[in-house]
Amino acid sequence: MILESARKMISKYTLCDCCLGRQYGGLARGVTNRERGRAVKLVLAMEGHMESKKVGADGTGTANDTVNANDDGNVDGSGNGNGNEKADGERLLRALATKGGFQPAANVLGGACGGSGACYLCGGELDRVREYAEGAAKALEGYGFGNFLVGVRVAGEVAEREDALKTEFAIEFGESLKMEASREIGKEVSKILQKDVEFERPDVVVTVELPGPGFEVRSMPLFISGRYRKLVRGIPQSKWDCVHCGGKGCEVCHGTGKIYPISVEEIITCPVIAATGGAGAKFHGAGREDVDAIMRGNGRPFVVEVKEAKVRAVDLQALEEAVNASGGGKVEVVGLKYSDKKRVRSLKEKAKVAEKVYRALVELGCAVPEEALRKLEKSFKGGVINQLTPNRVLHRRADKLRLKKVHEMTARAVGDRMIELVVRCQGGLYVKELISGDEGRTKPCVADVIGCSARCVELDVIAVNEGA
Ligand SMILES: [Zn+2]
Ligand SMILES: [Zn+2]
Numbered sequence: 001m002i003l004e005s006a007r008k009m010i011s012k013y014t015l016c017d018c019c020l021g022r023q024y025g026g027l028a029r030g031v032t033n034r035e036r037g038r039a040v041k042l043v044l045a046m047e048g049h050m051e052s053k054k055v056g057a058d059g060t061g062t063a064n065d066t067v068n069a070n071d072d073g074n075v076d077g078s079g080n081g082n083g084n085e086k087a088d089g090e091r092l093l094r095a096l097a098t099k100g101g102f103q104p105a106a107n108v109l110g111g112a113c114g115g116s117g118a119c120y121l122c123g124g125e126l127d128r129v130r131e132y133a134e135g136a137a138k139a140l141e142g143y144g145f146g147n148f149l150v151g152v153r154v155a156g157e158v159a160e161r162e163d164a165l166k167t168e169f170a171i172e173f174g175e176s177l178k179m180e181a182s183r184e185i186g187k188e189v190s191k192i193l194q195k196d197v198e199f200e201r202p203d204v205v206v207t208v209e210l211p212g213p214g215f216e217v218r219s220m221p222l223f224i225s226g227r228y229r230k231l232v233r234g235i236p237q238s239k240w241d242c243v244h245c246g247g248k249g250c251e252v253c254h255g256t257g258k259i260y261p262i263s264v265e266e267i268i269t270c271p272v273i274a275a276t277g278g279a280g281a282k283f284h285g286a287g288r289e290d291v292d293a294i295m296r297g298n299g300r301p302f303v304v305e306v307k308e309a310k311v312r313a314v315d316l317q318a319l320e321e322a323v324n325a326s327g328g329g330k331v332e333v334v335g336l337k338y339s340d341k342k343r344v345r346s347l348k349e350k351a352k353v354a355e356k357v358y359r360a361l362v363e364l365g366c367a368v369p370e371e372a373l374r375k376l377e378k379s380f381k382g383g384v385i386n387q388l389t390p391n392r393v394l395h396r397r398a399d400k401l402r403l404k405k406v407h408e409m410t411a412r413a414v415g416d417r418m419i420e421l422v423v424r425c426q427g428g429l430y431v432k433e434l435i436s437g438d439e440g441r442t443k444p445c446v447a448d449v450i451g452c453s454a455r456c457v458e459l460d461v462i463a464v465n466e467g468a
Pocket of ligand 1: 015016017019020119120121122125126205240286
């Protein structure tokens with residue numbers, strides 16, 4: 001079957017060893033398509049040679065006469081007599097010598113091979129794998145990476161030719177030019193750079209145009225995770241564009257384009273971008289605290305996603321110090337480490353089930369006796385809170401009801417009408433509203449239980465405990 005289809009193919013089309021061998025690329029392991037192609041050509045040359053030795057049926061015709069008379073280039077191998085078989089054999093040898101560029105066949109005919117132009121499928125490009133690899137390696141200069149992947153973009157008409165050929169010859173176990181070229185160029189690049197090809201999660205991908213030259217390098221995002229603490233109030237987690245100018249800069253924002261001069265995001269991502277030579281960075285936090293809330297204790301988990309990082313082997317200890325210097329005592333990070341995209345997803349999911357511990361300073365509308373505080377602690381222990389989206393965030397969040405659990409609440413008087421609460425609760429509960437009641441949108445609330453108005457004047461996140 002292999003020899004039958006290969007014989008037809010090489011008789012009709014000029015094919016290099018790789019392109020012929022690739023049509024059987026799914027068969028036999030541990031060999032290259034070039035080797036497959038050569039092996040098939042060799043067996044065909046031997047077949048052709050054997051057939052050409054046959055004497056004509058009438059015992060008269062010479063080989064040359066017969067070949068010239070029937071040389072229409074379509075050898076179907078179904079010789080119906082010894083005379084035809086001899087002619088077919090010679091035709092096959094000639095096809096191998098010219099279209100196949102196969103010297104052993106040319107030797108039988110006593111001439112040089114070649115003469116039918118470039119390979120019908122690859123146009124001879126697969127003989128230039130080394131050049132492509134050198135180009136790809138050069139394109140990767142300036143990028144820091146541990147591993148890489150070579151992708152190949154095959155010109156449309158080349159891919160179409162190959163598809164048509166596969167259909168014409170009912171090729172079942174072939175490989176694509178794209179696959180072969182990526183693999184073979186990848187192997188060469190690996191030799192040049194002494195780095196490994198990585199299929200699953202490469203640091204960089206270099207896309208090679210075929211035919212070329214054309215090289216495009218894409219650095220995969222680099223992920224660095226850690227936890228941050230925010231030690232002062234008045235800093236938002238993410239940069240807020242000025243509402244008046246949309247970030248362009250105007251009189252209201254003094255040309256900064258921002259509502260707040262600095263954010264946790266900027267404090268952390270700027271040194272990260274500087275250290276990695278990235279084109280930009282995205283900040284992913286496990287939830288967020290209010291602008292006026294402090295985030296202390298074990299810190300809030302985050303991941304920074306760096307785009308187009310040039311340097312991937314960063315000294316994380318030095319980076320941590322750089323971030324903390326940039327934070328100037330207002331924001332600090334701990335435990336920086338390399339991370340991945342999966343972590344970003346789990347960060348978002350775990351943020352919803354994470355347990356948070358808050359410390360709130362609450363101003364009351366009346367003085368309350370000690371037993372009211374004990375009652376407060378008791379009534380909220382293990383309680384479920386019905387909370388509609390707070391009025392203050394309604395302009396940017398959908399109005400919906402959320403049920404959140406308060407695991408524990410402790411209360412102590414710290415002044416005449418001041419109490420301090422420590423609330424351990426499910427992530428996503430708005431604690432300021434748990435205290436005030438938010439005009440009936442949060443039930444039950446601290447104000448109702450105590451029996452007078454209650455307002456959170458200071459809020460600190462003192463722990464974020466991620467779910468397993
Ligand atoms: Zn080829
Ligand atoms: Zn503005």
